[in-house]
Amino acid sequence: MAFYLKSKKLNIETGDYPEVLLHEKEALNFGIHAGDRVGLSWYRRKKIFAIVDVAEKEIKPGQIGLFEEIWKKYPCRKDEIIEVNMVERPLSVHAINKKLIGEELTYEEIYSVINDIVKRKLGSIELAYFVASSFAKPYTLDELYYLTKAIADTGEKLVLPHRTIVDKHSVGGLAGNRTTMIVIPIIAAFGLYIPKTSSRAITSPAGTADTMEVLAPVSFSMRKIKELVLKNKACMIWGGGLNIAPADDLIIKVTRPLSIEPYDKMIVSIMAKKVAMGVKYLVIDMPIGPGTKIKTLRVAEEVEKKFLYLGRRFGIKIEVVKMPAREPVGKGIGPALEARDVLRVLQRKDKRPLDLESKALIMSGKLLELAGQAKRGKGKEAAAEILKSGKAWKKMQEIIKSQGGNPNIDANSVTLGGEYFRVPSQKAGKVTAVDNQAIDEIARTLGAPVEKMAGIYLHKRIGQRVNKGDKLFTFYAQNKDRIALAKKAIEKIEIYSIN
């Protein structure tokens, strides 16, 4: 479609992208909206692309206002007749339409969508259509690969040539489970590069970034991260502060109103970040159970297949460690309590949670084996040696110090809440189940993760015998009000089933 308007030079600079101004009646006439792209031509000059802005006063119907960027670069007389062409909708919009009607997308098409998301050329409505389009027809394996690649390629990357970068990732959904903060120093002490980015809690009482933040700052630029990793072989930072895989964050925003997170979205999101960080060996911790993200073994196997497929396409060796999960790993729930568990393990305290230690050693061992640093079946032993020797704690001290924390912190001095309350058992019996969701809710009632010292310390595990009056768990909070609220909460919801 083409139409013709008379030029008017405007003495205004728009800075970014060339813009033109139309009278709102004119825009209405041609069905053009502010933000649309048009092509302009006059004489025999090449076509100039510009974004339309709409006004009521600065311009008359029949005119087209050219901002300074345009008429300075492409000379133009006053009242020049300008041919205006509606630009075809961008490739990304075509691609979303195409996927909506059930067709498969090419890499070029997927890249155009992701790139336009990152460049903010697509708004939230277009984004919602894009997310919804995967319901019209599930992504093929090729499409998953294209998506992952495009999301990684349109963001920042960590580039560390000639270094073997490894990583450990938990699919999440299990309380406690703060193995990451033990695995990282073990692996780095062993000599592998492990630049770890973690997330903060969204609906849980603590994310790894929240927990690490008890010990040291976690927000750094990519340049600083590179420096940290070259020095210590490791870092433990908050990934949300970086510009890695930025499309992912924008896509997550539009999935929130409907609370939809297809597994494919999760896989792509994790893998794009690993690709951006240059990871070559990756161990994935996949807890399976009713309280976690992956509910059944069947789903776990489907998800595993896709991880392995993407690993092959990107040259990343992956092992998925699938473990049934019936209760939290570790005893503390909440950032400070979880940090204390981690320090107790690293500092070899008597009161250290052995389940957490054991799981961290398994994950470390798998990673060492995967990266060819230990023989099959010998990884856990190698990891345990580093942990016992104190080398892992020494590495953790280096990491804490480089990130700006106190490297001499002792597990028992991690600041806890000013108030605590021990909850005794009302009856005798055996612990038969632990309610993961109840733990989440009560820990958040106590103030976690925002109040770092708040949380729950669990004294019992499934299978243990309990006498009436035995302490079951301890609440920690910043003030007595919070403790009172949590006490009220456990009148209705039970953390332990005792029978």
Add this chain to the structure above:
Amino acid sequence: MAFYLKSKKLNIETGDYPEVLLHEKEALNFGIHAGDRVGLSWYRRKKIFAIVDVAEKEIKPGQIGLFEEIWKKYPCRKDEIIEVNMVERPLSVHAINKKLIGEELTYEEIYSVINDIVKRKLGSIELAYFVASSFAKPYTLDELYYLTKAIADTGEKLVLPHRTIVDKHSVGGLAGNRTTMIVIPIIAAFGLYIPKTSSRAITSPAGTADTMEVLAPVSFSMRKIKELVLKNKACMIWGGGLNIAPADDLIIKVTRPLSIEPYDKMIVSIMAKKVAMGVKYLVIDMPIGPGTKIKTLRVAEEVEKKFLYLGRRFGIKIEVVKMPAREPVGKGIGPALEARDVLRVLQRKDKRPLDLESKALIMSGKLLELAGQAKRGKGKEAAAEILKSGKAWKKMQEIIKSQGGNPNIDANSVTLGGEYFRVPSQKAGKVTAVDNQAIDEIARTLGAPVEKMAGIYLHKRIGQRVNKGDKLFTFYAQNKDRIALAKKAIEKIEIYSIN
């Protein structure tokens, strides 16, 4: 999920819906967003539902602020411990999710979506998911009926008991084709009730509402419309000013960024408005051709089937008149030029466009037959009689007068543009095709529909012989600039193919 907070009474009224205030940290802790619904309970009182608002200063973490509406109606002590329950997402959100994964919706579910759209409880992102969900799985006939019913039921309705209401609707996409303004007075003169709501042009040079507005105002309240219809048996008004089928307008907005209008959406949109207006007999004008909305006979038949199905469910007798369309109907393009064509037909002028007259008589005849007012095959004759007798023009004068226009207007005095230019043919030959899109673009370049006098008058029709220098069409515009722009445009695009 439940959690507990201490009450704080706020001396602020919120007016509409009961609201509570949470500290933003607390909201973050529990993953609650402003606008979420929660259930509140204290003592043994019933659960009270409220919308969450979030603030940083007016409230402390651990507290919940109750606005006046709540604590005045449900007494509450200071620092009362309040149990807060996250309310399940509304039914409408569940329904959208359900449709996205390919399941069929019930009436209750569809109604909840449409009602929440109208009540503004669903934002544009949820709406985009809803539109996209029909791509995951096409609507069943039942779902189409539910949608239409819900869209009609959630808006205003015209209620005229014991009166037979009929209507004529064009699926659109064809230039000119202003039969409506001839059909309405014929039918009303015959004694049937025909309250016509029309739209304005979106991407075409004129809609029926734009054209009627040349003769009289077209924006009225439902109350005034009822008055007009009871008086004259007819009205010709702009539907966009009313609150009939309001969900439809909101849905259309989110389809714009992707330019998607599935046929099902169009059918539902038309039928919901007819249901709201209480129509019992409906003739649908469905032009078929490359320049119109319905491109092929196959599509036309599919669309027709759905119209007839919905008609049966709602008790509306429908006839779909499918006609191939190769060129505009009538000679004028643009509001004033089209109004002149209409008046020329009603006032029996020699220069009246006979194709427009003939099509209007066919549509009127079909409607009279459908409503049992004329025998099969005799409708057109009956309509022609009313037109020739001058009764249709008299009825039109009543309508114009009641809507506030000048009933004594003569076709030849309809104000045209101050400027005109006759375009002569550059060669001799026969007109073999008319480019509908070129007509649209040039008419808009001339200023239609915003400048009502602007447009194109077509002197030739397909099949006519043309000599070099014969006038092909005449441009009308408000000023010479517009004429110059249109002259420039026809250097590149051709309205007529002459061979």
